Every structure is written in structure tokens, then in C-alpha cells.
Amino acid sequence: MLTSRFCTHLRRSILVMAAGLLTLPAVAQQDQYDALSRLDKLKAAYVFNFTKFIDWPEFDRRSSRKIVVICLNKHNPLLLFLREMVQGQTIGKQQWAVEVLPYDVGTRCDLAYFGEQARPDPELLKEILVVSSDIRFHQNIATFSFYEEGKRLRFEVDLQQLQQLELEASSELLKLARIKR
Amino acid sequence: MVIFAGARHALLVCFSLLPALVFAQTTPAEFAEMSLQELLTLSTEETPQTHKRWSWSLRYQQAQFEGYLDGSETLSLDEVLFVPGGEVRSAKNFPVVPTVIKQRATIFGINYQWRERWRVxxxxxxxxxxxxxxxxxxxxxxxxxxxxGIGDITLATRFRLYADPDESLHANLGLSLPVGSIDEQGDTPRAPGEQQLPYTMQLGSGTWDFPIALSYRLTGAHDVRVDVAANIRTGQNDRHYRLGNRYSVKAKYQRPISDSVNVALGVELSHTDRIHGADESLLVATAFPYPAGITNPDMYGGRKALASVGFAWQYSADMNLSVEFAKPLYQHLNGPQPQERWRGAVMLSRTL
Incomplete structure (x- = not known):
């Protein structure tokens, strides 16, 4: 009798545990982005977060908006990482989608992220919010620029650039940023 | 008294003391869940633990009970032991009296950092x-x-509700599976041969229980942690009783004394309910049905305040050793009940 009672408890418990453990492989996705540095991944996460704190105009120059487009150079290894990051995500009260596309002359970009190697033509970026991967580069075109401080990633914002783009950033974002003087 | 009865309290303490896993976000989904405030707290350094999601821990703990309290009043063994002829039998003296109770548990834990905010x-x-x-x-x-023998197995999840550079808040929810035996027998004076043993001597609770907790941690110049926890028991086991719920608040202050060693001081306040229902096989058919205090479900539970001291040694990037010793400052027990003298624990943990 004792043995059968123990076995009943054990059977029930094993079933519950098995159900729990079976869910693990489904969520334990293989990381395909091992080659990317942690710093780059952090920058991608910041870029996605920036889109949430910008008051994007409801109508852009071409159509009524339902999507915010982030562009990266097609050779930038972060492109696929960022694309997967924004998949299924929405931003703002209007629940706009976010799309990641290769930066190209014909692409309608709202935000463009450039790595240190990129040398984009400033003339083509007059209506695009530019994020620079390093504060030492893209100084005349970048609205947001990353820098490191004590092994933490920080960002600087150029309010003048923001104003020229006629965009507004939320105070929540600005209070976390260093303001460019 | 019922710290280890069913082993859930021990497990809850074990979970609350599990070291923070060295975990770094790796997948796009994990990064997508992070707020700007959280990103600001992350190190840019590539660490060797970047992809370590699994960890294990081995914890050994012991508690000892000796002497009696009724409420906060100390009773001698002579007062609790009923001797015919010399004194009147009452509900508070017994022909059988436990003198020293030692309870030990060795707990193997395995943890998996499922998502950046979730750990199971x-x-x-x-x-x-x-x-x-x-x-x-x-x-x-x-x-x-x-x-x-094997006690009750606990499955638990820990979810980070909030984090910024200075503070964090986590919720813990567990499910305790009634695997531990509640049918342990031994040779007692109740009758010849083997009989069912009292609640304290059983290895499990026999019920499905829910250890839950909220953990707040303040870091920075001072490292303070506050855990508000409860062990909620449900239903009734096959022997028609349910151990009492336990509620506790624990505060711990931790301070580094070297690059790899932290010392900690803590205080815990707890309340444990009486046992609900009764195992009738423990009773004897007389005017006083309880042959010992530990067979009376009403003589369990009470309030306690404990002070603890401990240290944690980060032996390597992957391995941590911690030691904790606690002693009651105050006990108010539903008695007569054996009082706790001390408890201690040693834990080794390693990320994989």
C-alpha cells in the first residue's frame, strides 16, 4: 500500500516535470549570431529602442504611415540580427510595425544606422535620422552617436539635428542621453 | 518545528539563496525585450559566461531543535513529560517526549536561464x-x-519584474510536487512493531504546494535584499491533513571584504500556521489521545525571528561557495513545542 501510494505520487510528479521539461527545447533557441560582438548587439537593441521614443510623423512624404523603417548597410552583419529583433514588434500608441531594410538610394528610411566603416553621402540623409555606431564618426550627420563609458554603452544626442529633421524625442529618452554641445 | 517537514521551507530558502546567474543576453528576442534603462546597466564586455544558461547547486543544511516553548515561555523536559502518580495528566504533558530533533537536507538544484527575464x-x-x-x-x-529519503521535488520559475542600475524586483513562483513519503514508520511506544511516525518525521507534505516570493534588491554602495515569501499548501493529503502555510520576510545586508568574498548579515521574521486536519493513526484511544506533543496538529507553527550571518566566496568565474548560520532571536510557538536552536547551510554552485 505504501509503495503504491508513493508510486502514484511519483507518476503524477514525473508527468508534470516531463511537461515542463518538454517546453524547454522549444524555447531554447540556438544562437545564430555568435559571430557578432556583444557591443554590436547592444547597439542594435538601442537602435530599436530609439524608434520607440521618437514621435514619428503620421504622414510621411509618400503615404500615411503604418511602419517605421530602419536601414543598415547591406554588408553590416547586424542587419539580420536587428531584423529578427523587430520581427512582430510594434511601437507607439498606433502600434506601428518596424521593418529593417538594406540602406540603398531608393529605400525610404526613417532611421539609418551606420557602422564605423560606412561613409554615406550626407546629401542623401537630409530627411533621415542617423545613428552612428561611434561618436568619432559621422559627426555632421548623426543625431544619435554611441560611446563607451566604464564598460557601459552610452549615447549622445544632437538636438540640432533632431530639430532639423522636425522630429521630437521623448523626455524619457533625452534624460538618458548626453546632449551634444 | 516543521522547517523540514515536507522540505518545502528548505527549498524555498534554497531558491531564495541561489546565486544570481552570470547570464548575458544573446538572442535578438532577448534584446528586444529590454528597455533603455536595462540596456544602460549592461556591460559591453565579452565574458566567458556569455552563453552559460545552465547552472547547478548543491546545498547541505541542518537544523536542530532542543528544549520546549509554550508561547514564549520555556518549559523543562520534566514539565512536558507526564509521570503517573506524581502529577496530573493534561493536554500539555505527555508520556513520550522528543528531546533533540536533528533535520538535515541535501538539495540538488538545477537552473536554466530560459529568457533574459525568466529562469526555471x-x-x-x-x-x-x-x-x-x-x-x-x-x-x-x-x-x-x-x-x-527523497523529499518533495520543487519546480520554480523566477521572473524579473523590474531592473535598473540600482535596484531590481523579481517574482518567484514554485510548484512543490508531493513525491516525499508521508508513510514513514518506526518502532514507537504506541504499540509493538512498526507504526506511523508523527508529522515531523515524514519526508514530504503529501500535498501540492506553491512556494511564492517577491525579491527586492538594492545594489550599489550598499547591497540590501528583501524577500517576502509564502509557502501556500493546498488540499489535504492521503492521511487527511495539510501542513501549515508559512509566511516570511527576510532582509539581508551584504558587503564585500575582498574582490571575491562577501559577508552578509540577515534578519528573518516568519509565521507558520498549525497543521490542518489530523493523521488519526497517530492517536491513542484514551481521554488524552496524543501520546506526544508532536502528534498534536495544534502544537505546530508559531512565530519566529532569526538572525543570520554568512559569507559567499566567488572561487572562480563559474563557481561560488556560500555558508550561512542562523539562530533564533525570538520564538512564540504553539506549544508545548520543541524550540529551534540553530540552523546552518553550506552551498556550492556552478554555472555550466
Whole structure:
């Protein structure tokens, strides 16, 4: 009798545990982005977060908006990482989608992220919010620029650039940023 | 008194003390969940632990109970032991009296950092208990009872509700599976041969229980942690009882004394309910049905305040050793009930 009672408890418990453990492989996705540095991944996460704190105009120059487009150079290894990051995500009260596309002359970009190697033509970026991967580069075109401080990633914002783009950033974002003087 | 009865309290403490996993976000989904405030707290350094999601821990703990309290009043063994002829039998003296109770648990835990905010854990305890008794029954003037075996297994999840550079808040929810035996037997003076042993000597609760907790941590110049926890028990087991719920608040202050060693001081306040229902096989058919205080479900639970001291040694990037010793400052027990003298724990943990 004792043995059968123990076995009943054990059977029930094993079933519950098995159900729990079976869910693990489904969520334990293989990381395909091992080659990317942690710093780059952090920058991608910041870029996605920036889109949430910008008051994007409801109508852009071409159509009524339902999507915010982030562009990266097609050779930038972060492109696929960022694309997967924004998949299924929405931003703002209007629940706009976010799309990641290769930066190209014909692409309608709202935000463009450039790595240190990129040398984009400033003339083509007059209506695009530019994020620079390093504060030492893209100084005349970048609205947001990353820098490191004590092994933490920080960002600087150029309010003048923001104003020229006629965009507004939320105070929540600005209070976390260093303001460019 | 019922710290290890069913081993859930031990497990809850074990989970609350599990070291923070060295975990770094790796997948796009994990990064997508992070707020700007959270990103600001992350290190840019590539660490060797970047992809370590699994960890294990091995914890050994022991508690000892000796002497009696009724409320906060100390009672001698003579006052609790009923001796015919010399005194009147009452509801508060007994022909059999436990003198020293030792409870040990060795708990193997395995943890998996599922997502950046989520961690799941499984804990498997091996429980060993022994109780020394005195009695007025011939042939049983002094005797020792021992039980050992697997206790209740706990599955738990920990979710980070909030984090910024200075503070964090986590929620813990567990499910305790009634795997531990509640049918342990031994030779007691109640009758010849083997009989069902009292609640304290059982290895499990026999019920599905829910250990839950909220953990707040303040870091920075001062490292303070506050855990508000409860162990909620449900239903009734096959022996028609349910151990009492336990509620506790624990505060711990931690301070580094070197690059790899932290010392900690803590205070815990707890309340444990009486046992609900009764195992009728423990009773004897007389005017006073309880042969010992530990067979009376009303003589369990009470309030306690404990002070603890401990240290944690980060032996390597992957391995941590911690030691904790606690002693009650105050106990108000539903008695007469054996009082806790001390408890201690040693834990080794490693990320994989």
C-alpha cells in the first residue's frame, strides 16, 4: 500500500516535470549570431529602442504611415540580427510595425544606422535620422552617436539635428542621453 | 518545528539563496525585450559566461531543535513529560517526549536561464531526520527514531519584474510536487512493531504546494535584499491533513571584504500556521489521545525571528561557495513545542 501510494505520487510528479521539461527545447533557441560582438548587439537593441521614443510623423512624404523603417548597410552583419529583433514588434500608441531594410538610394528610411566603416553621402540623409555606431564618426550627420563609458554603452544626442529633421524625442529618452554641445 | 517537514521551507530558502546567474543576453528576442534603462546597466564586455544558461547547486543544511516553548515561555523536559502518580495528566504533558530533533537536507538544484527575464529551476532534496525521545513506557525510556529519503521535488520559475542600475524586483513562483513519503514508520511506544511516525518525521507534505516570493534588491554602495515569501499548501493529503502555510520576510545586508568574498548579515521574521486536519493513526484511544506533543496538529507553527550571518566566496568565474548560520532571536510557538536552536547551510554552485 505504501509503495503504491508513493508510486502514484511519483507518476503524477514525473508527468508534470516531463511537461515542463518538454517546453524547454522549444524555447531554447540556438544562437545564430555568435559571430557578432556583444557591443554590436547592444547597439542594435538601442537602435530599436530609439524608434520607440521618437514621435514619428503620421504622414510621411509618400503615404500615411503604418511602419517605421530602419536601414543598415547591406554588408553590416547586424542587419539580420536587428531584423529578427523587430520581427512582430510594434511601437507607439498606433502600434506601428518596424521593418529593417538594406540602406540603398531608393529605400525610404526613417532611421539609418551606420557602422564605423560606412561613409554615406550626407546629401542623401537630409530627411533621415542617423545613428552612428561611434561618436568619432559621422559627426555632421548623426543625431544619435554611441560611446563607451566604464564598460557601459552610452549615447549622445544632437538636438540640432533632431530639430532639423522636425522630429521630437521623448523626455524619457533625452534624460538618458548626453546632449551634444 | 516543521522547517523540514515536507522540505518545502528548505527549498524555498534554497531558491531564495541561489546565486544570481552570470547570464548575458544573446538572442535578438532577448534584446528586444529590454528597455533603455536595462540596456544602460549592461556591460559591453565579452565574458566567458556569455552563453552559460545552465547552472547547478548543491546545498547541505541542518537544523536542530532542543528544549520546549509554550508561547514564549520555556518549559523543562520534566514539565512536558507526564509521570503517573506524581502529577496530573493534561493536554500539555505527555508520556513520550522528543528531546533533540536533528533535520538535515541535501538539495540538488538545477537552473536554466530560459529568457533574459525568466529562469526555471528544479530542486531535488534528500532528507535525513532523527529524533531522540524519553518516555515513561517500559522498554522505551530512551529511544531514537530515524527517517531518510527523497523529499518533495520543487519546480520554480523566477521572473524579473523590474531592473535598473540600482535596484531590481523579481517574482518567484514554485510548484512543490508531493513525491516525499508521508508513510514513514518506526518502532514507537504506541504499540509493538512498526507504526506511523508523527508529522515531523515524514519526508514530504503529501500535498501540492506553491512556494511564492517577491525579491527586492538594492545594489550599489550598499547591497540590501528583501524577500517576502509564502509557502501556500493546498488540499489535504492521503492521511487527511495539510501542513501549515508559512509566511516570511527576510532582509539581508551584504558587503564585500575582498574582490571575491562577501559577508552578509540577515534578519528573518516568519509565521507558520498549525497543521490542518489530523493523521488519526497517530492517536491513542484514551481521554488524552496524543501520546506526544508532536502528534498534536495544534502544537505546530508559531512565530519566529532569526538572525543570520554568512559569507559567499566567488572561487572562480563559474563557481561560488556560500555558508550561512542562523539562530533564533525570538520564538512564540504553539506549544508545548520543541524550540529551534540553530540552523546552518553550506552551498556550492556552478554555472555550466
Amino acid at each position: 529551476s528544479l530542486a531535488l532534496p534528500y532528507v535525513q531526520q532523527e529524533t531522540a525521545h524519553i518516555s515513561i513506557v517500559p522498554g522505551y525510556q530512551q529511544f531514537l527514531l530515524k527517517t531518510h
